[in-house]
Amino acid sequence: xxxxxxxxxxxxxxxxxxxxxxxxxxxxxxxxxxxxxxxxxxxxxxxxxxxxxxxxxxxxxxxxxxxxxxxxxxxxxxxxxxxxxxxxxxxxxxxxxxxxxxxxxxxxxxxxxxxxxxxxxxxxxxxxxxxxxxxxxxxxxxxxxxxxxxxxxxxxxxxxxxxxxxxxxxxxxxxxxxxxxxxxxxxxxxxxxxxxxxxxxxxxxxxxxxxxxxxxxxxxxxxxxxxxxxxxxxxxxxxxxxxxxxxxxxxxxxxxxxxxxxxxxxxxxxxxxxxxxxxxxxxxxxxxxxxxxxxxxxxxxxxxxxxxxxxxxxxxxxxxxxxxxxxxxxxxxxxxxxxxxxxxxxxxxxxxxxxxxxxxxxxxxxxxxxxxxxxxxxxxxxxxxxxx
Amino acid sequence: xxxxxxxxxxxxxxxxxxxxxxxxxxxxxxxxxxxxxxxxxxxxxxxxxxxxxxxxxxxxxxxxxxxxxxxxxxxxxxxxxxxxxxxxxxxxxxxxxxxxxxxxxxxxxxxxxxxxxxxxxxxxxxxxxxxxxxxxxxxxxxxxxxxxxxxxxxxxxxxxxxxxxxxxxxxxxxxxxxxxxxxxxxxxxxxxxxxxxxxxxxxxxxxxxxxxxxxxxxxxxxxxxxxxxxxxxxxxxxxxxxxxxxxxxxxxxxxxxxxxxxxxxxxxxxxxxxxxxxxxxxxxxxxxxxxxxxxxxxxxxxxxxxxxxxxxxxxxxxxxxxxxxxxxxxxxxxxxxxxxxxxxxxxxxxxxxxxxxxxxxxxxxxxxxxxxxxxxxxxxxxxxxxxxxxxxxxxxxxxxxxxxxxxxxxxxxxxxxxxxxxxxxxxxxxxxx
Numbered sequence: 001x002x003x004x005x006x007x008x009x010x011x012x013x014x015x016x017x018x019x020x021x022x023x024x025x026x027x028x029x030x031x032x033x034x035x036x037x038x039x040x041x042x043x044x045x046x047x048x049x050x051x052x053x054x055x056x057x058x059x060x061x062x063x064x065x066x067x068x069x070x071x072x073x074x075x076x077x078x079x080x081x082x083x084x085x086x087x088x089x090x091x092x093x094x095x096x097x098x099x100x101x102x103x104x105x106x107x108x109x110x111x112x113x114x115x116x117x118x119x120x121x122x123x124x125x126x127x128x129x130x131x132x133x134x135x136x137x138x139x140x141x142x143x144x145x146x147x148x149x150x151x152x153x154x155x156x157x158x159x160x161x162x163x164x165x166x167x168x169x170x171x172x173x174x175x176x177x178x179x180x181x182x183x184x185x186x187x188x189x190x191x192x193x194x195x196x197x198x199x200x201x202x203x204x205x206x207x208x209x210x211x212x213x214x215x216x217x218x219x220x221x222x223x224x225x226x227x228x229x230x231x232x233x234x235x236x237x238x239x240x241x242x243x244x245x246x247x248x249x250x251x252x253x254x255x256x257x258x259x260x261x262x263x264x265x266x267x268x269x270x271x272x273x274x275x276x277x278x279x280x281x282x283x284x285x286x287x288x289x290x291x292x293x294x295x296x297x298x299x300x301x302x303x304x305x306x307x308x309x310x311x312x313x314x315x316x317x318x319x320x321x322x323x324x325x326x327x328x329x330x331x332x333x334x335x336x337x338x339x340x341x342x343x344x345x346x347x348x349x350x351x352x353x354x355x356x357x358x359x360x361x362x363x364x365x366x367x368x369x370x371x372x373x374x375x376x377x378x379x380x381x382x383x384x385x386x387x388x
Numbered sequence: 389x390x391x392x393x394x395x396x397x398x399x400x401x402x403x404x405x406x407x408x409x410x411x412x413x414x415x416x417x418x419x420x421x422x423x424x425x426x427x428x429x430x431x432x433x434x435x436x437x438x439x440x441x442x443x444x445x446x447x448x449x450x451x452x453x454x455x456x457x458x459x460x461x462x463x464x465x466x467x468x469x470x471x472x473x474x475x476x477x478x479x480x481x482x483x484x485x486x487x488x489x490x491x492x493x494x495x496x497x498x499x500x501x502x503x504x505x506x507x508x509x510x511x512x513x514x515x516x517x518x519x520x521x522x523x524x525x526x527x528x529x530x531x532x533x534x535x536x537x538x539x540x541x542x543x544x545x546x547x548x549x550x551x552x553x554x555x556x557x558x559x560x561x562x563x564x565x566x567x568x569x570x571x572x573x574x575x576x577x578x579x580x581x582x583x584x585x586x587x588x589x590x591x592x593x594x595x596x597x598x599x600x601x602x603x604x605x606x607x608x609x610x611x612x613x614x615x616x617x618x619x620x621x622x623x624x625x626x627x628x629x630x631x632x633x634x635x636x637x638x639x640x641x642x643x644x645x646x647x648x649x650x651x652x653x654x655x656x657x658x659x660x661x662x663x664x665x666x667x668x669x670x671x672x673x674x675x676x677x678x679x680x681x682x683x684x685x686x687x688x689x690x691x692x693x694x695x696x697x698x699x700x701x702x703x704x705x706x707x708x709x710x711x712x713x714x715x716x717x718x719x720x721x722x723x724x725x726x727x728x729x730x731x732x733x734x735x736x737x738x739x740x741x742x743x744x745x746x747x748x749x750x751x752x753x754x755x756x757x758x759x760x761x762x763x764x765x766x767x768x769x770x771x772x773x774x775x776x777x778x779x780x781x782x783x784x785x786x787x788x789x790x791x792x793x794x795x796x797x798x799x800x801x802x803x804x805x806x807x808x809x810x811x812x813x814x815x816x817x818x819x820x821x
Contacts, residue, residue, distance in 0.1 A: 154606050155606035155607045155608065155609060155610065155672070156432055156433060156609050157606060185605075185606060220605065220606075221602075222602075222603060222606070226603060226753065229549060229753070229754055230673060232549050232550060233549045233550060233552060233553065233673060233674060234676065236550045237549075237550055299602070301602065
């Protein structure tokens with residue numbers, strides 16, 4: 001492959017983007033951290049709700065289930081897009097029924113055949129050629145995950161956050177965080193009463209209400225700046241700082257956990273869409289990572305966000321070789337991790353031991369990217385003109 | 389003025405009554421028990437209801453009100469037939485006294501160039517040590533002292549985001565005593581027990597305005613909870629003592645004209661118009677507890693918002709605001725004013741809706757809250773007129789090039805990117821007059 005070629009995906013990104021693989025990698029990473037740095041450090045990886053692959057971890061799941069009676073679990077198909085085939089349950093009896101039903105039949109029949117042409121949760125097609133099948137792990141269709149019963153609500157509605165992380169390389173790990181993103185609201189009011197004892201399909205939640213009398217909704221999204229302001233006016237700036245640095249922690253650790261398994265290639269980069277859920281204690285949870293986040297726009301604001309996101313991504317990919325490689329900010333992207341934490345302050349890393357270390361992330365903050373890009377490229381021009 | 393207000397009220401009532409007869413819906417009725425239970429269950433998610441509101445129309449929209457104001461004339465005033473340099477070229481033809489820029493500069497002295505402001509001096513380029521940190525510290529002190537007058541003075545320079553909710557409550561003298569919460573619960577019970585025609589108007593307004601807003605749609609349910617209770621709150625009637633308006637009256641069936649059987653309708657005397665719910669929407673950003681949100685809104689209404697839709701000679705009344713806006717424009721941007729008038733785009737026709745809604749839904753929320761900080765701080769709505777003029781001044785270059793009302797509207801359609809405080813400062817303190 002030529003020097004100049006760039007590919008916008010890593011070959012085995014499913015290690016991060018498929019829930020069952022991600023869980024495996026995260027569990028492994030956590031164990032490793034516990035061995036090397038102790039329980040406190042390992043606890044920083046507890047941002048993923050307890051998840052079990054079905055059916056191979058069924059017995060482990062039952063054990064966990066029995067330890068926590070009465071909580072709600074959610075069954076998600078690993079290889080389908082959000083909303084389809086997901087259901088909540090509280091009793092083991094419910095999954096027995098489900099297993100015996102069509103889903104169960106599908107599972108057993110799939111175990112007999114090798115997997116073929118499965119669709120990724122992000123919607124992109126992941127065709128496996130006959131070459132890869134030799135060391136194929138049988139694809140588990142479902143995961144059972146602990147349902148977060150106390151999500152943070154705004155206006156009585158549940159929402160999740162979409163955040164964009166650009167990874168330029170895994171070895172060494174270089175990751176950028178985009179300042180903009182959005183909160184997606186569900187149309188219905190959140191209540192746990194809607195879970196019957198029979199399993200309920202969550203596709204109801206995804207149904208958008210439209211009424212011919214009224215103007216169509218412009219998309220139920222809030223930009224992250226608005227979300228951050230709202231939280232700050234409600235909980236104060238310190239609580240918000242803590243929440244956002246907890247989210248930074250999620251991004252870094254999830255990437256670190258797959259660092260060694262991703263097939264690294266200097267031509268590859270990837271733009272991930274992280275889905276984060278906040279609970280009422282202002283703790284962020286990782287729902288999933290998408291390797292092909294949707295780039296279609298639901299409104300003018302959305303369109304601007306996504307076009308600027310793409311533009312800045314291409315600036316960082318830097319096919320024109322304009323950047324020096326020492327930049328900490330390009331447009332709306334801030335360099336979050338560069339084989340080590342990146343500090344907001346100028347100068348080298350704070351070696352005095354995490355004293356006043358503030359990570360170089362500005363999620364939900366002012367994004368004056370046009371101005372920054374103009375200054376950046378002007379100074380780069382200037383540098384090129386002066387002879388070295 | 390009172391005569392004009394009286395005849396305007398008659399028109400509104402006539403419209404309401406005719407809707408009532410057309411649709412054969414009673415102005416008020418008691419709900420059957422089953423319906424009461426249902427409503428109680430759905431109290432926190434009334435937005436999910438999709439009642440058929442297609443036959444309801446808002447009783448009036450701001451532009452109808454503007455037509456009334458344009459036709460106000462003082463029968464005692466002889467303006468003469470000849471045009472002179474003193475002729476007012478705008479739409480409002482009532483000679484009320486309004487401030488000019490020197491007077492405004494004095495009134496709004498804390499907005500001057502040498503005084504620190506939130507909305508300007510807290511931007512990312514300014515190091516917080518210069519102003520912001522100290523300002524926040526003073527704000528916290530004001531809150532600990534619970535000094536309402538000091539808070540009002542303080543907030544003229546803007547309120548830090550984290551302190552705003554408490555500062556506003558302090559200035560408006562709102563505290564959450566048990567009797568206040570009880571009062572709100574009582575109103576809620578009234579809503580459950582009786583259904584008013586006005587409720588459907590409120591529903592329709594929320595669906596048409598706040599629910600369609602990119603940011604306020606989230607608070608839809610709170611809006612119902614506040615507005616439905618508001619329309620039943622008879623304590624609001626007390627504000628009519630200083631309001632030129634009077635509450636509409638209705639008579640028990642069959643007893644038309646007999647004063648003993650007169651009741652105020654709606655119980656709070658306020659008939660909502662198109663866009664009314666936008667007065668409440670920004671407050672949802674600050675207050676999440678329904679009874680507190682309710683009290684804050686009610687106080688804001690009886691202190692400020694009622695002046696935006698009743699005809700009076702008060703300096704903060706909508707008539708004065710319109711006149712102030714037009715005078716500022718005519719005096720300090722005469723070329724622009726003349727040009728717009730020539731192409732049939734009287735500036736007031738565009739800015740009226742901004743002022744009636746106190747810019748809610750037109751500005752970005754954080755900017756709106758900074759603006760409303762100053763309304764509270766100066767206890768006056770005149771800043772709305774000044775801001776409207778400042779917006780025209782800001783976009784003057786583009787406006788000079790348009791050749792139709794529609795094009796002028798297009799230039800001024802999107803205010804969401806505007807930064808309120810720099811605009812005000814430049815217009816008041818930095819423009820060569």
